[in-house]
Amino acid sequence: MTRDEINELIRKSRQNDFAAFQKLVEQYQYMVYKLTFRLLASEEDAKDMVQEVFIRIWEKLSTFNTNFSFSSWVYKIATNMCYDMLKSKQYKEKKQVIELQAGIHNPELEAGNVESGIMNRELAELIRFLTGELSPKQKLVFTLSDIEGLEVQEISEVTGLSPGKIKSNLYLARKYIRKRIEMTEQEDDDEKQ
Amino acid sequence: MMKNNENNDNRLINKVRETEPELDKPGELTENVMNRLKARQTGRPKLKKLIVVLRPAMSAAALWLIGLFVFQYFGVSVTHDKPKNNIYSFTEKKPGLNKTVNLQTYKRLVNKTNHCKEQINKSFDQLDRQCLISLAAEYQEQKQLNNKRIENIVQYWQKIN
Numbered sequence: 343m344t345r346d347e348i349n350e351l352i353r354k355s356r357q358n359d360f361a362a363f364q365k366l367v368e369q370y371q372y373m374v375y376k377l378t379f380r381l382l383a384s385e386e387d388a389k390d391m392v393q394e395v396f397i398r399i400w401e402k403l404s405t406f407n408t409n410f411s412f413s414s415w416v417y418k419i420a421t422n423m424c425y426d427m428l429k430s431k432q433y434k435e436k437k438q439v440i441e442l443q444a445g446i447h448n449p450e451l452e453a454g455n456v457e458s459g460i461m462n463r464e465l466a467e468l469i470r471f472l473t474g475e476l477s478p479k480q481k482l483v484f485t486l487s488d489i490e491g492l493e494v495q496e497i498s499e500v501t502g503l504s505p506g507k508i509k510s511n512l513y514l515a516r517k518y519i520r521k522r523i524e525m526t527e528q529e530d531d532d533e534k535q
Numbered sequence: 536m537m538k539n540n541e542n543n544d545n546r547l548i549n550k551v552r553e554t555e556p557e558l559d560k561p562g563e564l565t566e567n568v569m570n571r572l573k574a575r576q577t578g579r580p581k582l583k584k585l586i587v588v589l590r591p592a593m594s595a596a597a598l599w600l601i602g603l604f605v606f607q608y609f610g611v612s613v614t615h616d617k618p619k620n621n622i623y624s625f626t627e628k629k630p631g632l633n634k635t636v637n638l639q640t641y642k643r644l645v646n647k648t649n650h651c652k653e654q655i656n657k658s659f660d661q662l663d664r665q666c667l668i669s670l671a672a673e674y675q676e677q678k679q680l681n682n683k684r685i686e687n688i689v690q691y692w693q694k695i696n
Contacts, residue, residue: 358576360569367565372558379556388556389564396568397575462556469551489552523547 343369349408356403367396370413374420380485381424383469385462391427395420418500421486425501428478475522476515483508484515 348369354362374395379388398419406415427433473481482501486492487508494505501508558564 367568375558393568488548
């Protein structure tokens with residue numbers, strides 16, 4: 343879809359045209375879903391968040407400046423909403439329940455299914471294994487940088503965090519993840535012996 | 536060993552990066568979004584109307600309550616019965632309240648009623664009508680002029696009106 347086409351859909355959506363907005367949802371929902379899935383590490387939470395994000399977009403559409411990229415704006419809204427959710431007390435409590443039920447483990451290392459395709463549930467578990475214990479800010483920065491592949495400047499634009507803060511959080515996140523993988527491997531080796 | 540660990544870290548992170556989560560039934564998700572939006576749009580005008588109707592009433596009620604609270608705590612009662620050195624005495628509604636707080640209110644009341652001071656002892660028939668109205672209005676406004684005579688004046692005024 344070209345930029346003009348998107349701007350036309352935005353213009354119509356601002357006039358309460360649901361059909362036009364539906365096309366925008368269809369166009370961007372997977373991008374939002376992928377991001378929310380990676381940040382929230384849950385298919386259900388990701389789908390719920392997609393709905394919330396598009397409702398927010400609908401409400402704030404009048405504030406969008408069509409001179410800028412719509413996808414970046416959508417991405418920014420989705421990121422910030424996920425970050426707010428990660429920080430919320432309700433989400434932290436829910437996460438604890440999920441961890442208690444499932445147990446935190448490394449599905450890939452345990453099952454040895456490195457090459458085989460992993461389903462959503464396994465992907466969610468792997469994300470939880472890697473980022474589950476990170477602070478919301480570390481998780482956000484790590485996901486955007488190392489998983490989504492954004493540059494520091496881009497992360498700064500999306501999150502509003504300073505480059506220094508992004509780098510320090512990224513350093514701590516990577517350090518933690520490395521330590522976590524090492525510990526799991528050590529435990530596996532001990533079990534084998 | 537160090538190199539192996541780093542490779543393993545990268546391998547896992549790459550795995551997450553390269554594996555795109557599957558979205559089964561994308562149409563259903565779109566439909567859910569649109570249904571929620573439509574539901575909100577139909578619900579919102581009703582809510583807006585309700586807010587428009589309720590807002591002035593709520594504001595008036597809030598102001599009335601604030602006024603009542605302020606009046607209860609800072610109101611004064613002026614008595615005309617026992618003037619001392621040509622100054623009307625006043626009593627505080629709330630014990631321990633600093634007298635200067637209400638001095639201004641007290642002075643205002645005194646000034647307003649001063650004009651009628653001479654006339655208060657006259658019989659009702661001889662009272663200046665303007666003074667009567669003024670006193671009655673003051674009484675109704677303040678509900679604090681506990682002079683029995685003024686109450687009688689008000690009752691009389693209400694009767695003749």
